[in-house]
Amino acid sequence: MSAAVTVRGLRRRYGERVVIEGLDLRIETGEFVAMLGESGCGKTTLLRALAGLDPVDGGRIDGPSQPAVVFQEHRLLPWAPLWQNVALGIETPQAREQAVAALREVGLAGREGDWPRNLSGGQAQRVALARALVREPRLLLLDEPFAALDALTRIRMHDLIEDLVARHRPGVLLVTHDVDEAIAIADRILVMRGGRIAASYDVDAETAAGPSALRAKLLGELGVVLHDRAA
């Protein structure tokens, strides 16, 4: 398999505080990796470094120069109709067709001329997904993109993203604090602690006997102790 991104010895600090120290990570093409961690553990910092939005203080990142990113907020341009939002940065004559096709793929066929303000939160996030996927990225970075959505919309988005990733096969890094979300859609779950990756779980292998054991393990990694109710 070829790697979508390889990170070696990554280091990042804010002033005196070291946020990421000696982090190694490899994501294969078509692999869906979820990153869990407590708030402030540096998982968003890692994602922003991979996206090229923040500088790094040391180490190497070997990956595409232009990964696609979906943020927690949709970040659509309110003054541009949907297709222009999706086609942002694409300067080929087919930009509009590509955008329309991408919108169709996320279930928003025929809405290309609409304004972002006429969308619900879930729809706006789908446009953001279309904007990311229309450039056929080798690496897709998701920074808690479903955190602000209601529970039902989130489940639908999980299905959609699994579907889209299976079709376009980018390497995916999903940063989340939601253990169930990670189990539901990822192939591999990493736990970040102390500026490096503290644990790695293969989801298929761990959930052979159902997801609850992995869930308890992951919550344990995050410092949540579940009491056995039967006792």
Next chain:
Amino acid sequence: MAVDLTSEKTEAITGLLHGQPRSAGEWTWSGRELVAISWLAPLAFALGWETLCRFGGVNPQVMPAPSAVLATAWTLAADGTLFVHLGYSLVRAATGFVVGGGIGFGLGVLVGFSRLAEALLDRSIQMVRAIPFLALLPLVIVWFGVDEAGKIFLVSLGVLFPIYINTVLGIRQVDPKLMEVAKVTGLSLRGRITKIILPGAMPSILTGVRYALAVAWLALVIAETIATTKGVGFLAMDAREFLQTNVIVLTIVIYAAIGVLADSVARALERRLLAWHPNYAGEARR
């Protein structure tokens, strides 16, 4: 239950605001009705004024009746002089607006984008801005004489600053999160300017335009008091010499009318350019 109570309360309040009993249902004023209502006060004022002049014993030399002003307008329009003066004033205002607005926008874009340009230019611009117009008047006459150039200079100067300030402000206020989107989508510098920064700054720039239109007019009144033989300002000056209060009032009405017209042009611009903005209830284009 709490939710039900709240929604009922909201409806009741909405009803009160619209002056309609709740039983009348969801009834709101239509746009056309609101426009009609907005003209009620000025009309009542004109009617009251006319009544006072006719029956209240107001000396027409002090305050001519609206009908007298209208008659004056008619006479001046009939022999064409009104349009000559109006034409001169409009050309001055428009030229000054384009020149001053262009320079203000250009400087605003420069300073908005570049901290270096800000360090080089902003202090000087702010210093010039602090000078009251009238203080410059004698100098303007010395520099430009009593020709058109001096008048256009004054209008341009007045227009420059509101456009400059609001352009800089608008550019600086563009959401940095959207600039991050530009980065991750690989948007070119040109794309960043035309697709993110300028549209993002547009509400603020248009606020500047509206303000500048008012200032342009103000500057024009002052400019047209400089020795001149054409323009609405001249009309007023000339009428003052001969105590023609009806002409003086007419010029004031003209200034007011054109001010309102300019404002509605600015609003139309807002509706068109800010159709995406929820505050400018433009119709969603599909």
